[in-house]
Each structure stands twice: as structure tokens, then as C-alpha cells.
Amino acid sequence: MNKVGIVGGLGPESTVDYYQSIISNYQERLGKKEVLPELFINSISMYQVFDYISNDDLDGLVTYLSDAVKKLEAVGADFAIISANTPHLVFDRVQQQVKIPMISIVEETYQQAEKKGLDRLGLLGTKFTMEHDFFKKAFTSRDKEIVVPDQSEQQYIHETIVEELENGIVNQETKAEYLAIIQRLIEEENIQGVILGCTELPMIIKEDDVDLPQLNTTGIHVHKVVETILAIDL
Known part of the structure; x- marks a missing residue:
């Protein structure tokens, strides 16, 4: 079984939705409630993401997001997602900076x-x-x-x-x-x-x-x- 690492906080409300939805979808797929997926969440700041984009600092955004994914790598995530659409502006560049595969929204x-x-x-x-x-x-x-x-x-x-x-x-x-x-x-x-x-x-x-x-x-x-x-x- 693979462990997902979630770059969250983008914003907090949708991160909660991701967490709950992953659990319910997982349980539905397995047909029982007495199971839970193992996952990791690294909650970062959506305001920092917006600042990088507003200031046209995409290099800074790539570094910020890549560092967030690398922390998920370090704790054992097998693959990662960014739980928001906007940061996918630099998705391909982030994927190039990290070792684990990422799923693009x-x-x-x-x-x-x-x-x-x-x-x-x-x-x-x-x-x-x-x-x-x-x-x-x-x-x-x-x-x-x-x-x-x-x-x-x-x-x-x-x-x-x-x-x-x-x-x-x-x-x-x-x-x-x-x-x-x-x-x-x-x-x-x-x-x-x-x-x-x-x-x-x-x-x-x-x-x-x-x-x-x-x-x-x-x-x-x-x-x-x-x-x-x-x-x-x-």
C-alpha cells in the first residue's frame, strides 16, 4: 500500500475536505469502515503562495513547494499531491526537483x-x-x-x-x-x-x-x- 504526502493549507478548508474525502473514498473502495489509509500532511501558507505569484517570483514558488514535498519524502511518502489548483502553475518544475512521483490535478x-x-x-x-x-x-x-x-x-x-x-x-x-x-x-x-x-x-x-x-x-x-x-x- 502506498502512502500519500499532501501539501496542504492551500487553503485549510479544502485540506480538511481532502483528508475526509480520501478516508471515505478509501473505505468505500475496500467496502469497510474499519480501515484507514496512512498519509502525511504538510500544511503550508496559501498567502505565501499568492505572494510569490503576485510578485512574479516563480523561482521562489518552486523552491517553497519543492521544500514542502521534500519534507513529505523524508517522512516516508511514496507519492505526493498539492491540494490546490493554483500552485500547479509550477507543477512540472516542482516534480523535477523531487524524487517521488506527484499526481497533477x-x-x-x-x-x-x-x-x-x-x-x-x-x-x-x-x-x-x-x-x-x-x-x-x-x-x-x-x-x-x-x-x-x-x-x-x-x-x-x-x-x-x-x-x-x-x-x-x-x-x-x-x-x-x-x-x-x-x-x-x-x-x-x-x-x-x-x-x-x-x-x-x-x-x-x-x-x-x-x-x-x-x-x-x-x-x-x-x-x-x-x-x-x-x-x-x-
């Missing part, structure tokens, strides 16, 4: 889009995820289209993620605004599905809120993590 989300036959998707996340091309590239390089909200919508989504969701606050007015943005993308951009490209978004957008496929990046990531713990599909 972006790549796993692409694979789910492919399985579902979705070729034009809306992407919601932090402004860094929506502005940069690290998420989009995995799709557009393989003939899928990614559509993001307009600049004012991006700013609203980012601010409410940081100020509300990252602090465990679920505001129904914010939810209504998110759903209105998604509806606009459906009507004006003809999206076939929506990527919840921030690991906090499933706190506020639920599966039955939108009448089109959702790619919940947290759930997708967790599913692959449990498969890897169980040495399935390696």
Missing part, C-alpha cells in the same frame, strides 16, 4: 473531460488559475477549448474565494453570483461543462446547482489518490 481533470466527451469548458478558480495558461494549456494543446469569465467576474470570484471560502464562509449571495456567471457562460459561450478549478468551490457549488456536467477538481484528484494508495492504475 490539472492532468486528472483533463482525463475526466476526455472520458465525458467535453470539448468546450468553462473554468472558474482564483484569478491566477483563470489568468495564467497552466490549466488551459493541458486542454487547448489537445484540441479542447477553455472559456473563462470576463475580467470583472474573475476579480469577483477571486476576492470571494480568498475572503470567504478560504475562511470557511459560504454566502448564499455569492453562490447566486457564481451561478449567474456560469449561466452566462452557458448562454453566451456555449460551454458543455464547467471546471470547478479551485478546491474550495465545491463548498458552494453543488452538483444539482447547474444543469450541465461539473468537473470537481477536488473529487477527481481524491479519486486518483485513492487508486494510487491502493496501487491501482499505476
Whole structure:
């Protein structure tokens, strides 16, 4: 059985969700409650990550994340994940700096889009995820289209993620605004599905809120993590 190392704290609310979801998914896969996976969590600062990106210090971000993964290596993790979308901006560079394999939330989300036959998707996340091309590239390089909200919508989504969701606050007015943005993308951009490209978004957008496929990046990531713990599909 493989042990996963989780770079968490990005933010704390989604790290709790990862922990609980990995356990419940693991128990479900084995068909019993009296089992628990062994895992390690290294909780770092999402604010430090945001500062590195805001200051365009990607070298600093690579070092910060690589050091976090190396600590997980040192305590015995067999593979690692970063439990957030935004830090995947430098995922490939971090993987090159560490010894253990890592599972990309972006790549796993692409694979789910492919399985579902979705070729034009809306992407919601932090402004860094929506502005940069690290998420989009995995799709557009393989003939899928990614559509993001307009600049004012991006700013609203980012601010409410940081100020509300990252602090465990679920505001129904914010939810209504998110759903209105998604509806606009459906009507004006003809999206076939929506990527919840921030690991906090499933706190506020639920599966039955939108009448089109959702790619919940947290759930997708967790599913692959449990498969890897169980040495399935390696």
C-alpha cells in the first residue's frame, strides 16, 4: 500500500475536505469502515503562495513547494499531491526537483473531460488559475477549448474565494453570483461543462446547482489518490 504526502493549507478548508474525502473514498473502495489509509500532511501558507505569484517570483514558488514535498519524502511518502489548483502553475518544475512521483490535478481533470466527451469548458478558480495558461494549456494543446469569465467576474470570484471560502464562509449571495456567471457562460459561450478549478468551490457549488456536467477538481484528484494508495492504475 502506498502512502500519500499532501501539501496542504492551500487553503485549510479544502485540506480538511481532502483528508475526509480520501478516508471515505478509501473505505468505500475496500467496502469497510474499519480501515484507514496512512498519509502525511504538510500544511503550508496559501498567502505565501499568492505572494510569490503576485510578485512574479516563480523561482521562489518552486523552491517553497519543492521544500514542502521534500519534507513529505523524508517522512516516508511514496507519492505526493498539492491540494490546490493554483500552485500547479509550477507543477512540472516542482516534480523535477523531487524524487517521488506527484499526481497533477490539472492532468486528472483533463482525463475526466476526455472520458465525458467535453470539448468546450468553462473554468472558474482564483484569478491566477483563470489568468495564467497552466490549466488551459493541458486542454487547448489537445484540441479542447477553455472559456473563462470576463475580467470583472474573475476579480469577483477571486476576492470571494480568498475572503470567504478560504475562511470557511459560504454566502448564499455569492453562490447566486457564481451561478449567474456560469449561466452566462452557458448562454453566451456555449460551454458543455464547467471546471470547478479551485478546491474550495465545491463548498458552494453543488452538483444539482447547474444543469450541465461539473468537473470537481477536488473529487477527481481524491479519486486518483485513492487508486494510487491502493496501487491501482499505476
